[in-house]
Amino acid sequence: MKKIIAALLIASAFGSASAAPKAAPAADIVRHKIPNSDFPIALAVTIPPTATIHFISGQVPAVVNKDAPGDTLEAFGDTRTQSETVLKKIKEILQGMKLEISDVVKMQVFLVGDPAKGGKADTKGFMEAYTQYFGGSQPNLPARAVVQVAALSNPGWLVEIEVVAAKK
DSSP: OHHHHHHHHHHHHHOOGGGOOOOOOOOOOEEEEOTTOOOSSEEEEEOOTTSEEEEEEEEOOOOSOTTSOTTSHHHHOSHHHHHHHHHHHHHHHHHHTTOOGGGEEEEEEEEEOBGGGTTBOOHHHHHHHHTTTSBTTBOOOOEEEEEEESOOSSTTOOEEEEEEEEEO
């Protein structure tokens, strides 16, 4: 009997088990804009603990010219063309996972210097493809980094992109 009374006293002091704290409302994924800028990337993205995070491996270009040798720029196209095929692949992968391009929260872009551009990365060509998917009619912008690398594993590739997607 003493144990029951002690349990009742403790329960009344701390509230009953049925009065468990209510869960906080699920927070949204927040994309922080770059102040005073319309550049189509987020300064940062905050992901609440209620979201599921998906890591998509780096994707490389699709062949656009089957008649060209498979290790040449002719097979894969310029930076814009390669970026378009990579972003299309990423969109298809996301859709297969029941996600959308708007769920991308982080993007890493690896660009090889284009010989036609004096060995410099064609960021303009990349941005022309990127803005077909991000910004404009699709306002959910990812945090993003674009780096120039010496090479990718196929000499015909100028672009590789990996993304992280999140959804509540």
